[in-house]
Amino acid sequence: MPYRAGIVYPVAGEFGRMEMIEVMGLEGFDYSDQCEAPNLGILAVRYPVKDIDQARQRCSPRWPVMARCQSGCHR
Numbered sequence: 081m082p083y084r085a086g087i088v089y090p091v092a093g094e095f096g097r098m099e100m101i102e103v104m105g106l107e108g109f110d111y112s113d114q115c116e117a118p119n120l121g122i123l124a125v126r127y128p129v130k131d132i133d134q135a136r137q138r139c140s141p142r143w144p145v146m147a148r149c150q151s152g153c154h155r
Contacts (some may be wrong), residue, residue: 081105090127098125
């Protein structure tokens with residue numbers, strides 16, 4: 081099955097990086113409306129960006145939860 085992978089990191093190297101894999105054609109469900117903190121798993125990952133609006137626009141097609149975030153929610 082085809083997939084896309086991405087790696088994000090605050091500083092190049094092995095430590096602090098996060099790898100994500102999106103399997104193409106695999107469908108799932110959006111349970112984000114049922115999530116409440118504290119919960120198990122990774123709650124948040126933050127990396128500094130130069131332009132938050134540009135980062136949100138680039139990420140929102142893949143992660144609709146990010147599209148719901150209004151300006152200022154990152155503070």
